[in-house]
Amino acid sequence: MEMGEVGREGQGVNRLALNDANKEGRDLLISYMHEEGLDVSVDRIGNIFALRKGRDSREPPIVMGSHMDTVRNAGVFDGALGVLSSLEVIRFLNQHDIETRRGVAVAAFTNEEGARFQPDMMGSMVFTGQLGIEEAWKAEDDDGVTVKDELKRTGYLGSDEFHAGCFLELHVEQGPVLHSEGLEVGVVEGVQGMAWWDGEYTGEANHAGTTPLNLRRDALLAAADLCCRLRETAEALGHGSVATMGRLHPRPDIRNVVPGGAFFTVDFRQYESQRYEEGQKQVVKLIEEIAEKHRVSLSLEQTVDAKPIRFDTGMVDLVEKKTRELGLTYKRMHSGAGHDAQFMSYICPTAMIFVPSINGRSHCPEERTTKADCVNGANILLQCALELSEKGCRIP
Ligand SMILES: [Zn+2]
Incomplete structure (x- = not known):
């Protein structure tokens, strides 16, 4: 005390x-x-x-x-x-x-x-x-x-x-x-096991009123999509797998601007070695697929891989x-x-x-x-x- x-x-x-x-x-x-x-x-x-x-x-x-x-x-x-x-x-x-x-x-x-x-x-x-x-x-x-x-x-x-x-x-x-x-x-x-990544989606910042939805490259939307899909991926992997997006920073973080950038972190954990390795592969694949889907570029760095x-x-x-x-x-x-x-x-x-x-x-x-x-x-x-x-x- x-x-x-x-x-x-x-x-x-x-x-x-x-x-x-x-x-x-x-x-x-x-x-x-x-x-x-x-x-x-x-x-x-x-x-x-x-x-x-x-x-x-x-x-x-x-x-x-x-x-x-x-x-x-x-x-x-x-x-x-x-x-x-x-x-x-x-x-x-x-x-x-x-x-x-x-x-x-x-x-x-x-x-x-x-x-x-x-x-x-x-x-x-x-x-x-x-x-x-x-x-x-x-x-x-x-x-x-x-x-x-x-x-x-x-x-x-x-x-x-x-x-x-x-x-x-x-x-x-x-x-x-x-x-x-x-x-x-x-x-x-x-x-x-615990794996951490730092990621950043980069799209295009643009006017929230004049940019039609189909022409946007919204980095925050990509990150939000990732956040939801991470949960589905962990559920599908099962056996106690958990995945979390704990940090998310949109850029420029202004209410009437389509976010051109989004920094995020991902934390993935699993107890069994093989499932841990498989889970890591699936998480990375998901992060990449979402970049493609939302037409944003991706930079991704794995910062922790504790088996x-x-x-x-x-x-x-x-x-x-x-x-x-x-x-x-x-x-x-x-x-x-x-x-x-x-x-x-x-x-x-x-x-x-x-x-x-x-x-x-x-x-x-x-x-x-x-x-x-x-x-x-x-x-x-x-x-x-x-x-x-x-x-x-x-x-x-
Ligand atoms: Zn402690």
């Missing part, structure tokens, strides 16, 4: 990646980490790691965490819950003088949301070698400010290196499944076992949203824990998770960390 006040704007929170409030949140987090006597390091993309050493320093640590940045007008749980619960696990170890064989660490990744700089999950992508540091540093926000400039300005352009033995991420579900089914925990088996992920079965089974031992109700499920854990799974055994979002609300001020559910999530993290820190990250 203290962290949730950082970046507060009215009802919501604004800690967009590397803005002033995000820096303030990072500083507060690091002060908490220092209170626990942890070794804090910051890498080149500004990811923060805090290590509680184990008896055996040769083995890479058990890492838990999530992200501290938010969207605009956000709630307080998305990301912060995972980071602060991980810190709470370490507090518990400290309070009870529990020595672990392997080190236990907290990670806070930079720019998970992608709301200001793209791609999203930038910090975990760079950490896992899925995105080059130079490319990440060059990413610009809408005002042309780069990630590197902001890392420097906020004092988070680090140079430390960190190694993870395995990774656990506690996160709010951000969807309605657990709440509506009355379950306490989601044991997350994987993350659905569907299946988490390590040993780690997922461990989360399930601990959930059951704690007497909590749960279901195995996959994540509809992207998370840092999906990239961590490329380099080490990884799993995720979901706790319910009340009414499925997220990325809005109404985002809530009950205190009891937050405690459940932290307890599962703790139990998993204790077992992993003794037995190691490769679970048969």
